[in-house]
Amino acid sequence: MNKGFLVILTFVFGILSAQQNAYYQQFAKYKMDIDVDAPNFTYKGAQTLTYTNNSPDELNVVYFHLYWNAFKPGSMMDQRVQNQGKNGDSRLQINGISRLASIPKGEEGAQNIHWIKQNGKNLKFEVQETIMKVELNTPLKPNSTTTFTMEWDAVIPHQIRRAGRNNREGIDMTMTQWYPKIAEYDYDGWATFDYIGREFHAPFSDFDVSIKIDKDYVIGAGGTLENPLDVKGYDPKANIKADNKNKATWRWTAKNLLDFAWAADRDYTVEEFTILDGPKVYYVYQKSEKTKLWEESKPYVTKFFQLMNAAFGQYVYPSYSFIQGGDGGMEYGMCTMILGEGRSLEGLVGLMVHEGGHSYNQQILAYNESVRPWMDEGFTSYYDDYVMHQLFPPKEPVANPFVGSIKSYVNFTKTGKEEPAVWLADHHDDGRAYSIASYVKGDLFLVQLGYIMGEQNLSLVMKEFYSQWKLKHPTDRDFMHIAQKISGMDLKWFHHYWINTTNTIDYAVKNIEYGTASTTITLENKGKIPMPVDFSVMTKDKKVINYHVPLNMTHTWKSKDIYGNFTTLNYWPWTQKEYTVTVPYTKDQLSVVGIDFSQRMADVNPEDNFVEVK
Template identity: 45%
Template sequence: MRKFTLILCLFLVQFVFAQRKGYWQQKVDYKMTIDVKDDLYQYDGKMKLKYTNNSGQSLNKVYFHLYFNAFQPQSMMDYRLANIADPDRRMVSNIGTKENPKMQSRIATLGPDNMGYQKIKSLTQNGKATSYKVDGTILEVTLATPVKPGKSTTFDMVWEAQVPDQIRRSGRNSKEGVAYSMTQWYPKMAQFDDFGWHLDEYVGREFIAPFGNFDVTINIGKDYVIGSSGVLLNPKEVKGYDANAKVVEKNGKASWNFKATNIHDFAWAADKDFVVDEATSKGGVKVYLVYKPGEKTTKVWKEAMPYTTEFFDYSAKKFGAYPWPTYTVVQGGDGGMEYGTATLVTGERNLESLVGVIFHEAAHSWYQHLFGINETVDEWFDEGFTSYVENFANLQVLQKKEVIPSNPNLSATKSYINLALSGKEEPASLLADYYNTNYAYSVEAYSKGQVLAIQLDYIIGKQNLEKTFLEFYNQWKFKHPTANDFKRVAEEVSGVNLKWFFNLFLNTTRKIDYAVENVQGNAFQVVNKSDFAMPLDVLVEYTDGTKELFYIPLREMRGEKPAENLVEYQGVKRTVLTDAFWTNPVYEVKTSKAVKTIVIDPTKRLADVDYTNNVYKN
């Protein structure tokens, strides 16, 4: 019996490792035709969807997202707005007084003519009827025949939809007057992976979806101009893209045909007043800016174009080449939101604001669209790393700074520290929808995620982090990586174990707080005042004016950060000390000369919640 148990255990271990090595992902290919009814803000849709099952198991059910269904009174999104302490101001209206302010969900006020919906009229699988049911924003489909491992099946769907008032991302008639912001607008196949089906009800956050190809035809009034994901195949037959175009119309409508390959979401926007500016980056990316001309837009959007094209060349060097032929920035939506090869952004901004939001959404082409990150789980990985890319682009592309600070974004670090000290912080591994406050979500996603990257810079070294980004690109483009996959690449590149850091920084709300204490003669102590151990750079200036950098690695790292050629450390002798133990909060440093000043982390990359005790001056 004991021998059999041992053999079984060995088999299970081999099976687990085989499953981890055997990465797989599903594939979708959409062919859609959309017929827009302008006067009603409705459309009829037809879809042929080829779904390929690479999972290794047979599927008896599949699921689709019906995002427009969230824009109905008494939806989960409606109740979320009514019950969260700090609802998104774009999605609520003030029904109180100055003395007694009260916010009401805008969704609660929608009626039959301006709510959103997606109604399935028919759905077949390989020509056979399926059974299905709609549960909020999820469509559950029981298949006519199971989809076996390694096989494909084809769905034919007919549906009708109504575009809701512009409230969140999607909608009609934005505040800036854009007629159609068509994002998260079609029945989208849900993601199925080694975590199972991802069936998150749409309450305002973001998404994950399988990669695939899109062939989309949009029939809309002949006077409209469309900005969209993908490549426009018939620019000479529609308005806006070709000066010599002759609009081909049928029953007063023009037909727009777009194709995109290997993306996981498709978006478009339409307005009769849109104009199209076009330019190509040095690396060959064709960029379209599609916007409503006017005093608040035209000049600024034209000025933004060279920064936008340069962004793609810059990011290609730092984070890997942009792999699609086009990128389209369209005025629309309610702020900025990324989709496959396109983004919708509000357009009435100054130049710095417009370029900043374009940089951010274009950076999502890497962290979310090239790497299909699960934004409902790892929001910090998606938004935080995107913000990291955006910030570097702002410094080097927009501001043209020749010297980049060791901590490129001190404001993100400050934002995270303020949250950490507020009592409202929750673990960054929390599902994105479930934060108690939008404040905590926003800081965790946009700031703490960025701080994680900045601290990785501190732990493994700047050059190793730069190599990690490029190696991660090589290994994980067009796939669905997790945070652990990025950690593993960083470990492979640097030779440093990072389990302790990712666990404590993401799964807990522990804080970093080191202090210089007990300076006596030629010795001093570095004391961990909190419960989060980190490796440390300690810069000492002696009374004779010379300096020495003491590097204290952690035992858990099982490795060391190489010397860095940073401004703060140039010309400074570096001494590597023995490992510190997280189990011992006090570390004693002995010097060879009398001390004048001591600074823990002069680069300020360490997210220490109290920097005042990091510095000693004699």
């Protein structure tokens, strides 16, 4: 082959490869006009959607999510609940029987699309359960914009999961995932997962939403209310502007958000407070004896945002609303829907902290949680443990904030029901297995990394990850790139074992031989996940001496950790089952020898990690 041609070919392929791997994200602008028939729990919608294709691909079809089509007997969500029985999501069933199967005919969820047009021309569309496939008349070329207009009507469903009418605390309407929402398109293609009950994904979008509803209603939403003087609840000087049908129009806007959610009730009270160097916070709830804990929660929510901003990164939106609604707790853009009748202050604050933590993950670091629920739920759970440990310090001292999560994981591994965290969110066969894989193992993914690389390095990783990827759609590969760069370690092995398998960590103190001037300890790897090992001895006078045994696969060793100074020993090859260390202490000098005094390593049999010297 001609050498000059080979150089040109290499150059061209290099450009194509760079284009294929370059990051991009789509963008949308929604302009909606909504007219709510509150007595009949229906509404009419008109929408103009301006959609920008920032990808290098020409698009011939687009997809929309129609989530409410799931809330009816015989839907895919209903089928999944019936097939799983008592192993499924307890909120969707009663004694293993699907709640969706008994939804009354007039209360079935429905999003009836009248028509959709592209630049004024009618489009052919097909509704496939909760997905609408739309064939474009004019292909949408790379780096170009098109406009979709559409009209639809909807039936607000019987409240089963997250959205719907008349929830169990008496909230009239929880309006979440309530409009035809364009699906995300990225390097992996269209994110067109059916709505089976778990997670969501969407492109970042701007919203301008006008909602016409009976003037006696108060609306809580994620966004900025543009006309507080025209509606009820937000400004004492308001002069409600109603039309001849006694309806008021609420206009909400939001920028660079994944979705727009709202709830409406005639008995809502609106309270607000501003956090120094943080967002304005709105509480929208039915104020009563049952919700008295909301008032007590305010200083805790204030500290939550301050802790998050300092430890991980600044909240990027101007406000955040906690809205009483839904069926438990679920995060949306700039707001969350939660049940409000808390039994304890710690329980209510814990729910607020978890859903508020999602605003940093599901909304700002907008993972595809249908594919990687362990990143969204797990990283949020890590924030939970970190923050709640400071808001409600335990009465008895514990080694670290994550001990409870480790115990939950260890106990579940003994059931034999564990499923890999890599599984898609809706495709876990057991509800508890999903929770452990996504919430707990995702949490412990970070805890184990802190153990491997040192907590100072992990803190730098979390801050840099947030800084680089806020308001984008990162993957675990993006996170690992930063983790490896900051730590200098090869960590691919750990990611593989922890996320893709159900292998476990199990180390032990196998043998101790006492000499006249020293003690020789043999450690054993009994598990299937190799790890570096922190090993310590405690002397009779309560002095702790720490040693670090690196794992050869990381190639760079941990140099410091907040749990004490340590001496670094020779590395432990991952193929080697035993490791021997000699310490300059005699039996008479020693009190305890053991692995992981900090109790961060998720060892499934911690009982054999410690030996009391007698």
